[in-house]
Amino acid sequence: MTAWQQVAGQHALNLDTIQKADKQIAPYSVHTPVLQSDALNKHCGASLWFKCENLQRTGAFKFRGACYALLQLTEREREAGVFTVSSGNHGAALACAGQMLGIAVHVGVPRTAPQIKKQNIAQYGARITELEPGMAAREAFTAEQQTTSLAMFIPPYDHPWIIAGQGTAALELIKHQPNLDCLIAPVGGGGLLSGTCMVGQSQELAVYGAEPETVNDAWESLRNGKVAPAKGPLSICDGLLTQLGEHTFSIIRSHVQDILLVSEAEIISAMGLLWQQLKIIVEPSSATVMAAVLKYPGLFEGRNVGLILSGGNVDISRLGLRSLFDEA
Amino acid sequence: MTAWQQVAGQHALNLDTIQKADKQIAPYSVHTPVLQSDALNKHCGASLWFKCENLQRTGAFKFRGACYALLQLTEREREAGVFTVSSGNHGAALACAGQMLGIAVHVGVPRTAPQIKKQNIAQYGARITELEPGMAAREAFTAEQQTTSLAMFIPPYDHPWIIAGQGTAALELIKHQPNLDCLIAPVGGGGLLSGTCMVGQSQELAVYGAEPETVNDAWESLRNGKVAPAKGPLSICDGLLTQLGEHTFSIIRSHVQDILLVSEAEIISAMGLLWQQLKIIVEPSSATVMAAVLKYPGLFEGRNVGLILSGGNVDISRLGLRSLFDEA
Known part of the structure; x- marks a missing residue:
């Protein structure tokens, strides 16, 4: 048993913990903005509230x-x-x-x-x-x-401290916009989704995870009742390649409404839509949530949806910005 | 004399007008976030506060x-x-x-x-x-x-109503961050820079304009004491191709510290830096202010600088996002 596993065993995790984390990290973290887009709302027939963790310190909720x-x-x-x-x-x-x-x-x-x-x-x-x-x-x-x-x-996700910290993004979001019907967050190792689940559950909101269908181990884990192994580097969502952990699986399994699968093409298309309409840089992992809302309209139409955009770390130097200004 | 010129003549413009505009538009406009970046601060040796009008409704301060x-x-x-x-x-x-x-x-x-x-x-x-x-x-x-x-x-810039409205961006910025030393905004027709000048002057801040050197008519206007004509479509900053107006020239001439010129290459480079570090999409016009801070370090080093990012309307479909994920 590693040191952090010993620690993990000693720490219960509940909404109080997330509220405590919220207070403790506030002097250091960015209280990230929540953005809306008329065009995206119209496009989806829903009211979408985007929590912009790409604007968090280091460019991610982590x-x-x-x-x-x-x-x-x-x-x-x-x-x-x-x-x-x-x-x-x-x-x-x-x-x-x-x-x-x-x-x-x-x-x-x-x-x-x-x-x-x-x-x-x-x-x-x-x-x-x-x-x-x-x-x-x-x-x-x-x-x-x-x-x-x-x-x-300090492990990347499977620890009550980490999960409590990641849950503060959803906590800030529901404080900003109290009348949400549901929340959706990407799922890789499950730290962000676990924290989001605990916050959502406290308000009786439906919480969804969004996962690339090429690395659908969280989706499988829910269906098989045990943690499925990671699938390997088969998605452009480099933040979502890991498998669930012991703590995150247990929380997600108890609280999540469902894991929604999206294809690589749907993720890239959703990413372009977010860049164009929200005017922010998000990485593919973030775009899974937008792709899921577009793919499963029956779950989201007419509702107030909170989407957690997990990060914005992409290599802009690979884009060739000059080409934007060549004659069309 | 056109209808708006008649109206313009009847309306004095001062800080009170901008404060009134701030109250009146608040129910409709987005109170845009102010972002910071540790990396950009370190890079410039200054404390930079970015007012994100790319996140304004319709993607621009307009x-x-x-x-x-x-x-x-x-x-x-x-x-x-x-x-x-x-x-x-x-x-x-x-x-x-x-x-x-x-x-x-x-x-x-x-x-x-x-x-x-x-x-x-x-x-x-x-x-x-x-x-x-x-x-x-x-x-x-x-x-x-x-x-x-x-x-x-309704003219695009040369009217007291328009100038007062555009000044609310700087007003929100100085309320958010009261201890700024200077402000910098792009200059095209001069509506945004005029409003920024009036706000900056009320706090005794130095106010700079940033202009592409290929369309340096505002810079020329200041030096020659009369409005210089537009230079034509010679810059990628499509929002900055127009010439100053009667009202904007008069305000800018009285209040601006200087117009800082930047090259097209410096603008593209600064735009990439903003996309990478701030994780937001800004259009070239916005990037002129970052380019100016990088080009004239003597004016900004060690200071608290407020930069107005004017907009984020670029055509993302031209970028070929898929190429981001090809093997390097």
Whole structure:
């Protein structure tokens, strides 16, 4: 049993925890805007309220959980520092929160992770160790850290602290717009969706998860009653490739209305619609929720829908912006 | 003398007018977010506060002035409807405000305007008349409207109502962040910069305009003491191709610290930086202010800078989003 598993066992998770997290992280996190679009409302025949976690510090909701987790450490644990393994948003979130709180952060990053993701972690002063791709190197790194240092492992999603932190996005959303009928969030490891479920349930809202159909392990997990393994890198939604954890599965299974599957083409199309109409950059993982609302109109038409846009970390340098201004 | 020139002569413009406009348009406009970026602050050695008018209704600050202008009409004028000539954001803004207020809007649009701009006007139920490109057709359309209908002409920038409305963006910004040292806004016809000047002056802030060097007529106007003519379509900043007006020149000349010129390459580079770091879509006109802060560090380093991002209307369908996810 790892250190964080021991901690996890000691901490109950309920709406009070999320409210406590909300208060504790408020001095550090961005109270992200909630946007609406006349055109998208008309297009969907629903009233859509977009919680913009792409505008969160480090460009993703992950900052919320990472920050709340670090705020729970004792003075001695703070001094020992923390570590994690991440190729993306969780690593940057932990590095940023660590820098703000004066806690040393060490991130194991797969050698093959995109350069922009490594830079995003490095800019917050975290120590980076490059790992070979795959589970074996991750586990070796984790084991080595646990024997050679006192640093605590901060997992990306399957921990009550992380789930409570991620739930603050939905909490801010329902405070901003109290008359919602339902909430929808992307599901990968399930941290964001679990937190959203707990908030939604407290208001008796239907909560949906949105998942790429190419990596439909959460959908399968619900149907089979046990955590299905990750499918591999088969979706452009690089934030949604992981499988559910023990805590997140348990919460999602109890509270979620359903997991809605969307295709890669539907995700790209929804992403373009969000960029065009909301004037914001969202990453494909975020666009799953818009794609789901478009694909399952029977669930959403005529309703007040809260959509959590999880992040906006895409590599703009690959777009060739100049081409926007060539003669048509 | 046109109808709006008569009206213009009757209306003094001062900070009180902008405060009045702020109250009047609040039920209709979006109170747009103010964003910050750790990375951009570090990059510039300044504290930058971005007022996101790309997130305003219709995707640009223009809604503010159009809405305030329509709110000033008498009952009889409302019934007669309004018209304008616009190939872009002003037309959509007027159409949207008209739809919200139940006022008929008629927009003369150059036949050659991009399809997406025409759609943006049409989606708010305005009547559209296609015009041949160039001043002659615009003037003929305007003259015809004034002889054949009672509809009032609502100009795009050179009117106290419009200027007061546009000034509400800066007013919201200084209320959000009271300790700014300076403000910077793009300059085309000068409506936004004039309103920003009046707000900035009331707080003794330095106010700068940002202008593409290929269409530097506002810069020339200041140096020559008279309004320089527009340079033609020589910049990707399609919102900044017009020349100053009588009112806007007078206000800008009295209050602006300077007009800062930036190149097309600097604008595209700054636009990419804003997309990447702020996770929002801004159009090139908006990026001029970021480009200016980067180009003239001596003016901004170590200061609290308020930047007005004027709009976000670009045609996303031209980007080829799928290419973001091709193997690198």
